Amino acid sequence: xxxxxxxxxxxxxxxxxxxxxLLALTTMxxxxxxNSNSGADGADYIGNAWENGxxxxxxxxxxxxxxxxxxxxxxxxxxxxxxxxxxxEAILDADGGELWGADLHGPIVFADAESRYxxxxxxxxxxxxxxxxxxxxxxxxxxxIRISSYNVEFGGRRWSMVSWGWVLNHLNEPQRLMLSILxxxxxxKQPYIFEGERSWYDTSYVEELDVRITLRLEINALLSALxxxxxxxxxETLESIRNALSIRAERHRNHPDFTAHDATFEVVEGTAVFTxxxxxxxxxxxxINYLEMQMYEEPDLQMFGYNTGALYALLLYExxxxxxxxxxxxxxxxxIMREAAGLDEVxxxxxxxxxxxxxxxxxxxxEAWQIEMERLTQEAKDAFSGSLLFLYxxxxxxxxxxxxxxxxxxxxxxxxxxxxxxxxxxxxxxxxDAFGNPNLTGTVFYGDFIYTGYFGxxxxxxxxxxxxxxxxxHSVPAHGVEVSGNIVRGDNWVLTLNxxxxxxxxxxxxxxxxxx
Numbered sequence: 001x002x003x004x005x006x007x008x009x010x011x012x013x014x015x016x017x018x019x020x021x022l023l024a025l026t027t028m029x030x031x032x033x034x035n036s037n038s039g040a041d042g043a044d045y046i047g048n049a050w051e052n053g054x055x056x057x058x059x060x061x062x063x064x065x066x067x068x069x070x071x072x073x074x075x076x077x078x079x080x081x082x083x084x085x086x087x088x089e090a091i092l093d094a095d096g097g098e099l100w101g102a103d104l105h106g107p108i109v110f111a112d113a114e115s116r117y118x119x120x121x122x123x124x125x126x127x128x129x130x131x132x133x134x135x136x137x138x139x140x141x142x143x144x145i146r147i148s149s150y151n152v153e154f155g156g157r158r159w160s161m162v163s164w165g166w167v168l169n170h171l172n173e174p175q176r177l178m179l180s181i182l183x184x185x186x187x188x189k190q191p192y193i194f195e196g197e198r199s200w201y202d203t204s205y206v207e208e209l210d211v212r213i214t215l216r217l218e219i220n221a222l223l224s225a226l227x228x229x230x231x232x233x234x235x236e237t238l239e240s241i242r243n244a245l246s247i248r249a250e251r252h253r254n255h256p257d258f259t260a261h262d263a264t265f266e267v268v269e270g271t272a273v274f275t276x277x278x279x280x281x282x283x284x285x286x287x288i289n290y291l292e293m294q295m296y297e298e299p300d301l302q303m304f305g306y307n308t309g310a311l312y313a314l315l316l317y318e319x320x321x322x323x324x325x326x327x328x329x330x331x332x333x334x335x336i337m338r339e340a341a342g343l344d345e346v347x348x349x350x351x352x353x354x355x356x357x358x359x360x361x362x363x364x365x366x367e368a369w370q371i372e373m374e375r376l377t378q379e380a381k382d383a384f385s386g387s388l389l390f391l392y393x394x395x396x397x398x399x400x401x402x403x404x405x406x407x408x409x410x411x412x413x414x415x416x417x418x419x420x421x422x423x424x425x426x427x428x429x430x431x432x433d434a435f436g437n438p439n440l441t442g443t444v445f446y447g448d449f450i451y452t453g454y455f456g457x458x459x460x461x462x463x464x465x466x467x468x469x470x471x472x473x474h475s476v477p478a479h480g481v482e483v484s485g486n487i488v489r490g491d492n493w494v495l496t497l498n499x500x501x502x503x504x505x506x507x508x509x510x511x512x513x514x515x516x
Contacts, residue, residue, distance in 0.1 A: 075115055078134070084178075092279070099278055100193055106189055107121065107160065108161075110163075111163060113454075118138070119136050121137070124157060130155070148163055195326060196330050197330075198329045201265045202261045203261065203305065206302060213363055217362065219308060221241075238341060243352050243357070245341075267309065270307070270310045273294075273309065274310045287314060316333070321336070386509065389510070456495060460492060463476065464492075497513065
């Protein structure tokens, strides 16, 4: 396996997205250029192996018999995992710590949500979770760790965890797969590179029409500046930088409370996008094209900080500003840009030639979007005004096909639902964010998708689901619920319960799923 993998990990970086090339890359790189034993039935048997004591009875670092037994039943394709790990390692080796003045190699783990089986690129500290298996490390994610795609600390390390279900859904997009892992890997490294303390950020004002218009204009001005850099046009570069900062200043003049929030959002997510783009693509043209494509694929602007932050960071890099040394969580990339460009003053908004950045077209599109948002908001309010089905996730989302994303304020999250642990009446759910502040918001998704969890599988077709922030508790409208065995049907959804789970009435006309 090792030789085959090494021969096939030389082809990915910096390639343009062409369907036939991607298909070839998928086969050659991620599947190891040959047949592999994926353990197709592993998910059915891995749990039995653990229950029968194969794992619990022998977890020492040299427990090769246990590792081999479990690996043979693995729901994770080891050859594919090894090839991905080696490609990431090659990209980081090529950087050699140059981009951030720090080694960006870090622990990465692929985890299967159903079995909790995991494959890592290194051992945990102490070797209590993972054991060696060839050039990989295999084990079981502890029960108190949520399996999803995020950064998480356990076993003495800060891991970049990637759900194996997510990997499987993106094997035909190897470039996106690599970029996403590089993004998560940098998030895991940020606390060791950035100085100071990270702050939280609020982006709720993005629902305002003027905010959306100025964000679009600022993004277009930054793209114009980057294109001017590529063309060697210094005057156009400086003019577009000034215009971008002036447009931003107008937005913050009207919404001063969000100035610091925008800066934090850009530091947290924009630097991660900047890093993935710098590591993956070799030319400025490729980097601009990728960022531009990402922005136009995200119509609702909820993730604007990924884009504006990456644009400011890349522009600073391209004009030769050494902004990364001693970088802090409290930094403001736009302020660094303003100082680097020597701009003491900005231009009044009504004095900027906005049409060069598409003002009229942007305004028409955003006004139409605002009307559609109001319609969809009312539709979602109506959908969630009656009975709800509550689900608690220890699993993952997959098979995304989302038409729109909506954010809702406090009215959507009554804090007196006694629904924690599926209806225990001695617990009142009062959700908070990571800093202990009340977080009574959720996100409503509309579209077609499948939601898997330890309880079973929920398939939604042309319907709504509400994701309660930070609590990993989710809801769907539960009008006219029908139960037939382990199949529960509602409007626009079907819930297939795993053995040992049942639908429960949790009071107030609402339902939950609990263990029998």
